[in-house]
Amino acid sequence: MWDLLVAPFVEFGFLRRALVGCLALSIAAPPLGVFLVLRRMSLTADVLAHGILPGIAAGFLVAGLSVAAMSLGGLAAGLLVTIGAGALSRATGGREDASLAALYLVALALGVALISMRAGAVELTHLLFGSVLGVDDPSLFLMAGVATLTLAALALAWRPLVLECFDPSFASAEGARGGAWHLLFMGLVVINVLSAFQALGTLMAVGLMMLPAVASRHWARSVGGMATAAAGMAAAASVAGLLLSFHADVPTGPAIVLVAGAAWAVSVVFGPVDGLVARVVRRPHFAG
Known part of the structure; x- marks a missing residue:
């Protein structure tokens, strides 16, 4: 058990850095995912994960695998x-989600095209799917x-965000400045998706944010509990994903997301709050 679970982190510094980085992401990103779920914006994080790709590609073209330039x-x-x-939604009267969908599709195609201009197979895999070797000290x-x-901003914005989720009309009547809090919240989502790309890749970064958030509704009823x-x-x-990546020699991002997906599946079936078994x-109790 020591060799399987502990020894990789003891022996290899790059795994320790990846573990610390992923734990930092785990503390900050999933609470944002909870608010995205409550706001019915679950796919927004995925859109933003694709939307940052052209900027990362541009930074890569200018400075290679430089964390500062790509960030x-x-x-x-x-x-x-x-x-x-x-x-665009305000100027045209259309829906914001439709504008997001159009922009992210264009951004995704542009990002892949830019990366393909210079990147080899190794760099492309690293940018799209992440790598524990990519988590250096700057990352x-x-x-x-x-x-x-993120934690400091959430401590400040927690009450307005909760109020916006459950009673936006009351929040507006109380002068809660929902637009400003929304921009702050979306900015936090962007920087969290951005910070995750080194370990998880741009295509997988949203998984650690959203899958635990979606699963959490089966374990708690309050926002804080979720x-x-x-x-x-x-x-x-x-x-578990880092260990799977190390022992099975699979990309880090997919490994972590697969484990998070398994946790979601278990939550759906066995979760005490609206789980299938529950x-x-x-x-029978209600029937009686």
């Missing part, structure tokens, strides 16, 4: 997609810094 490019692209979708500092900023459950499942999926067990 700045990805941040600019993510904010452009987010703000551009809102501006680790980025993940830790984003996690710290956020805690989501963070716990994300941390467990990070550890519904079957309760049915």
Whole structure:
């Protein structure tokens, strides 16, 4: 058991860095995913994960696998997609989700085209699916810094965000400035997706944010309980996914997302809150 579960993290520094980075992501990103679920914006994170790809590709073309260059490019692209979708919907009277869908499809195609201009198979796999070898010290500092900023911002914005989720009319009547909180929240989503791409890749970064968040509704009824459950499942999926990646020699991002997906499947079946088994067990009681 030591060789299987503990020895890889003891012997290899790159695995320890990946573990610390993924745990930082697990603390900060899943609570944002909970709010996305409550706002019925679950696919927005996936859109943003694709939307940052052109910026990351541009940074890669300029400076290679530089964390600073790719992060700045990805941040600019993510904010452009987010703000551009809102501006287009207001200017044309259309739905914001439709504008997001159009922008992310264009961004995804542009990003892949830019990467293909210079990247080989190794670099392409690293950017799209992540690699534990890619979590160097700058990547680790980025993940830790984003996690710290996110937790501080959530502590400030928690009550307005909860109020916006459950009673936006009352929040508006109380002058809660929902637009400003929404922009802050979307900015947090962008930087968390961006910070995850080194370990999980741009195509898998959203998995650690959303799968535990979706699963958490089967373990808690309060927003705080859901956020805690989501963070716990994300941390467990990070550890198990890194071990699976190391022992089975599979890309890190898919390994972590597959473990998180398995946790979601278990939650759907055995979760005490609206899980399939719980519904079957309760049915005779209500029938009587």
